[in-house]
Amino acid sequence: MERTERCSPGTALGIDEKLIARVVHGFYAEVRRDAVLGPLFERIIGEGWDPHLARMVDFWSSVLLTTGRYQGKPMLVHARIEEIDRPLFERWLALFARTVGRLCAPAQAELFLDRAGRIAQSLLAGVEMQRRLGLAPPYRASPASV
Template sequence: MASLKFPADLDREVRDQRRARLAPGYAVGVTEEMIHAQVHSFYARVREDAELGAIFNRRIADWDAHLAKLCDFWSSVLLMTGRFHGAPMRAHLQVAEINAPLFERWLGLWADTAQKVCPPEAALLFTARARTIASSLQLGIAASRGEAV
């Protein structure tokens, strides 16, 4: 005998099916565990990096909370979970040291970590989305500083 499903369960099931069709990460096998591995491995490297570590370590007091927020961010980006509630542009605007070479350094470490942590298609997706986000942040930062874009 089939179990009865209540409207809330059906709504959740429909949302989950829609998310699986639309979210880019599902198609290439991205999981919450993979996101966790990527974010934690990457930021372990950032913290040890001479240039990036100096900036991040000065600003991040609670790394556990920061990593949890970043996992929520990437889950929202790649799996469309909607867990992230933050303002990345505002956070990045507060960092005076941010510049194009640092973004490139960040992206290089991110891509290298993704290649080590993720299957190839997932690594490409992580990297492509990071590049898009970095570009958007760089444009917003430049505009806020009155720099040519």
């Protein structure tokens, strides 16, 4: 049975697909301008920004509206990017907080940030474990994989 937006955590706060798209596009515009994150993302994503943005809209739609559209494997993708570490996640979260603070009502921003923090924590723990176990082969940039 497919989940619907009616029973999602985001819907109760007025989060919809349009807001998610604005947040994703606004956030990645900030990322691309960032002195640290920008060059890293450009190296990895290259010309594949449109598919990446669409995938991230699907991701956040799945997280906040329980649409189930996102089908990626973010743990393995992130584990393969050797530059990823705790300070990089913290920088990412700070930019994300600034973006949702600017684009969302306070309760909406709080939900985005709660989920982003949990996801970052989980990804970082998984990345560290995969690296310790040697399960993350080197990253080969492919827009379809991010």
